[in-house]
Amino acid sequence: MNIQYVQGKPLFINISKNTKQYPYLTQDIETDVCIIGGGVTGAIASYYFSKNNIKTVILEKKRIGHLSTGISTALLQYELDDSLSKLQEFIKLEDAIRGHELGLVALKQLEDFIKQYGNKCDYKKRDALLYTAKTNEINAIKIEYELRKQNGFDVSYIDENTNEFSFDLKAGIISKDGGAEIDPYKYTHQLLDISQSMGSKVYENTEVIDLIHYDDYVDIITEFGYKVKAKKVIVATGYDTKMFSDRNFATKATTFNVATKPVKNFDGWKNRVLIRDNSDPYNYLRTTNDNRLIIGGEDVEFIPDIFDEKLANEKYDILENRLKSMFKYINHIEIDFRYCGTFASTTDNLGFIGEDTKHKNLWYILGYGGNGILFSILGGMMLSDLYNGKTNKDMRLFRIDRFDN
Ligand SMILES: Cc1cc2nc3c(=O)[nH]c(=O)nc-3n(C[C@H](O)[C@H](O)[C@H](O)COP(=O)(O)OP(=O)(O)OC[C@H]3O[C@@H](n4cnc5c(N)ncnc54)[C@H](O)[C@@H]3O)c2cc1C
Structure with missing residues (x-):
């Protein structure tokens, strides 16, 4: 096929x-x-x-x-997809931590590349936010925060009282300079x-x-x-x-993205950080050099020959509505691009x-x-x-x- x-x-x-x-x-x-x-x-x-x-x-x-x-959404973050606690089910904690550290090594390589050859790919260093909107997951975020802090990562903890984003956030971790965005x-x-x-x-x-x-x-x-x-x-x-x-290297899924037309303000999106929630599957968001917003997620089991137009349209609509409800202070959010593709992941x-x-x-x-x-x-x-x-x-x-x- x-x-x-x-x-x-x-x-x-x-x-x-x-x-x-x-x-x-x-x-x-x-x-x-x-x-x-x-x-x-x-x-x-x-x-x-x-x-x-x-x-x-x-x-x-x-x-x-x-x-x-x-x-590709091209959010580049040192943190892996799952929390350190979850990763311990599959690998040693020290290896999971090393996986995170290697993310920082790669980010530094990218930064050095841009310094040496110039920024021709809309590179921008960003802080990264990992958060939950669910009360029953506050503890999981706290544990993740403690683990990262103890292991030397530059993180700060935020909660409902210190939330400066326009969306509901019960607990979150901000990783200082924890990521970057590019045009892939x-x-x-x-x-x-x-x-x-x-x-x-x-x-x-x-x-x-x-x-x-x-x-x-x-x-x-x-x-x-x-x-x-x-x-x-x-x-x-x-x-x-x-x-x-x-060899069956990984588990494949199909993931969906929508990107808006350029917007004029970013109210409620502090510092235009890279955003990821801890839902399963998770939602991921970034802004672009030409002031667009991208939201991705709604992953489904991989379908070879993916084009189920009805399913894709449903997913794009869900993402659009989620984006608009998260950022109600950003004016005139209009979708410009909708696309989806295969994504593969491994347990570690x-x-x-x-x-x-x-x-x-x-x-x-x-x-x-x-x-x-x-x-x-x-x-x-x-x-x-x-x-x-x-x-x-x-x-x-x-x-x-x-x-x-
Ligand atoms: C929607 C989506 C969002 C993503 N978001 C992120 C993200 O935010 N951050 C991140 O780090 N990663 C993300 N990823 C993953 C990231 O996009 C991929 O890791 C990366 O793009 C893969 O690049 P690649 O060059 O390995 O693969 P590809 O871009 O798929 O390139 C492989 C190339 O190999 C060619 N090829 C295949 N077989 C042959 C052959 N026999 N002979 C010659 N050529 C061949 C193909 O034509 C293709 O061009 C995302 C992926 C998707 C789908």
Whole structure:
């Protein structure tokens, strides 16, 4: 079956003025590393490898940044999807805390990237709010706050009496500089521009259809018969991994987003923080550089070939109403874009970075979970170091086989 991963009219692709197109592969070539997938993960990988003087080629089967990357809400937060207490059911507390710390490491990498190359992707550092509107969950938020504070995270606690937001909040944690926002489509193109200036080659409309593994290299076969010979292959194909492994990496869901037209005021949205509630599934909200509001959530079990228009419209309406009721002091909230797509999560909230268990030259960077883009940054850092013989000890947290028994 032909699986459809995104639907609707995505904000970031539609407002983009970027008309850049890349060629398709028309000859056999050789490289150090071939990256399969031209979303934000492939672009990040290409950047880190190129920076480490490793030759890369990206092969994208359709258009650069037009799948999950183009519909990503791109809230970048160090905190994982579940609370530290919940994560302890699946991993050691120290590993969950390390997962959070690594989020901060990735955020710092992004900040340094912007300082070095300029802000061409609407990057903005933000505080992050995690909150509940339910009295019976106040305690859970308090526990989370204490755990984070004890472990050195810069957090403050707010409640009904100190709530400066216009929506009902019983308890919340503000993480100072706990996140950032970007335009994921612009970020992808910025990364590729820089990578290309360092020698990386990018091909779109070039689908990989097979891999032939040898001891020291891999032949990557593309749809029209041309091949890339590479010492290592990086799988950066997002939620589509069937061709490389029969492993079921994660639980898939479909998540929904609506984005408004630019608004004129942000009353009731203090400091335009990144917002997430602790519902299951949770709602997530941000503002954009051009003054739009985005709300996402209402996740449903993954439906291959997602387009159930009736269901999607119901979900978009729920999100629109929720946004309007949360921000009654923001004037003229009008919806401009509605879109949805596949999302994948793991029980320990971490993505996958590392070697395949059968083929030593096949490596993965799968940015699964709400922190997908930050995991991709970590993947780029860790695997480019690994290529140069340096093993990062935190890679064990992202191992491909960590759920095998
Ligand atoms: C609605 C939504 C909201 C999200 N919000 C956030 C968020 O707020 N913060 C966050 O960090 N993450 C978020 N995510 C997750 C984040 O979007 C993803 O982690 C990220 O975009 C994945 O990028 P990617 O490059 O790995 O995958 P993709 O963007 O899907 O790119 C994979 C690429 O691989 C290509 N490909 C696949 N197979 C082949 C092949 N055989 N040959 C060649 N090319 C191939 C595809 O065409 C595609 O372009 C969200 C996801 C969704 C759907």
